[in-house]
Amino acid sequence: MIVIPDNLKPKDGRFGSGPTKVRPEQVAALAAARELGTSHRQPPVKDLVRRIRTGLAELFSLPNGFVVSLGNGGTTAFWEAAIFGLIQERSQHLSFGEFSARFATLAGRAPWLKEPSVIKAEPGTHPLPRAEAGVDAYALTHNETSTGVRMDIRRKDAIKDTAGNAIGSHVKVKIVKNKVAPPFAEAEFDIIFNYGINKEGSVLDVGIENGVVEKKGAWLQFTGELIGQGKDAAQKMLAEKPDLAKKIIDAILTKRDAAPVV
Numbered sequence: 001m002i003v004i005p006d007n008l009k010p011k012d013g014r015f016g017s018g019p020t021k022v023r024p025e026q027v028a029a030l031a032a033a034r035e036l037g038t039s040h041r042q043p044p045v046k047d048l049v050r051r052i053r054t055g056l057a058e059l060f061s062l063p064n065g066f067v068v069s070l071g072n073g074g075t076t077a078f079w080e081a082a083i084f085g086l087i088q089e090r091s092q093h094l095s096f097g098e099f100s101a102r103f104a105t106l107a108g109r110a111p112w113l114k115e116p117s118v119i120k121a122e123p124g125t126h127p128l129p130r131a132e133a134g135v136d137a138y139a140l141t142h143n144e145t146s147t148g149v150r151m152d153i154r155r156k157d158a159i160k161d162t163a164g165n166a167i168g169s170h171v172k173v174k175i176v177k178n179k180v181a182p183p184f185a186e187a188e189f190d191i192i193f194n195y196g197i198n199k200e201g202s203v204l205d206v207g208i209e210n211g212v213v214e215k216k217g218a219w220l221q222f223t224g225e226l227i228g229q230g231k232d233a234a235q236k237m238l239a240e241k242p243d244l245a246k247k248i249i250d251a252i253l254t255k256r257d258a259a260p261v262v
Helices: 024-032 043-059 075-086 098-109 199-209 231-240 242-258
Strands: 091-095 117-120 137-139 149-160 166-177 186-192 213-216 219-222 225-229
Touching (some): 091 098, 098 137, 149 186, 186 199, 199 219, 199 231, 199 242, 219 242, 231 242
Parallel strands (some): 091 137
Antiparallel strands (some): 166 186, 213 219
16 A cells, blocks of 8 residues: 655645645635526626626627637537537537547537547647648637646737737747646747638748748748738638648657757
């Protein structure tokens, strides 16, 4: 039998991954709440829900028409709502624990959706998303408590159109292994409202970074073929020609595979 010395045990009673211990102050606040034991149809509960939804919408600067969905249920209920409301045709899932794997499984069972793309990783590690043709929703689980892996997602800058209206956000994702291993990797990409991850923009950025896409003045080109004058025009070209985008992605992967490991 293995005995763990008391001086090595967590002071809050936890060991390994799992939910945070509830503080006494939280229990006291819950007991004093006027909504406790009140029907969800009564004004106090409706007012609380309204304030939460309005506050979250303001916090994330949601565009007109976007709503915050609240519900009483487990993760399965949330995944089903996300599958119905967020995925148009096909999704890509990062599977690295019970929660994220469940999301991918349920998406695969939806009869109106195409078979999802699933990228798996071993326990204690985290996969990275990749641009993929035909995918309109990327499922990135923020905190996978079953394996103790956390992914830190932060909005860096707002993306605006020529009129100054916010149309998206530039996001930085940092892989944090909070229980098993040291930090892993970082990735940055653009998320456009009503569209999702800007796959074409990411392909161009990574292509330029790896010397696959060349900049000739204001023009971008690939193997001598002009893609567009300026990034916006080049993104539109890749969206209209997914085969060209795939060629660029293949060229990037080929060059990375051939690079020496340091």
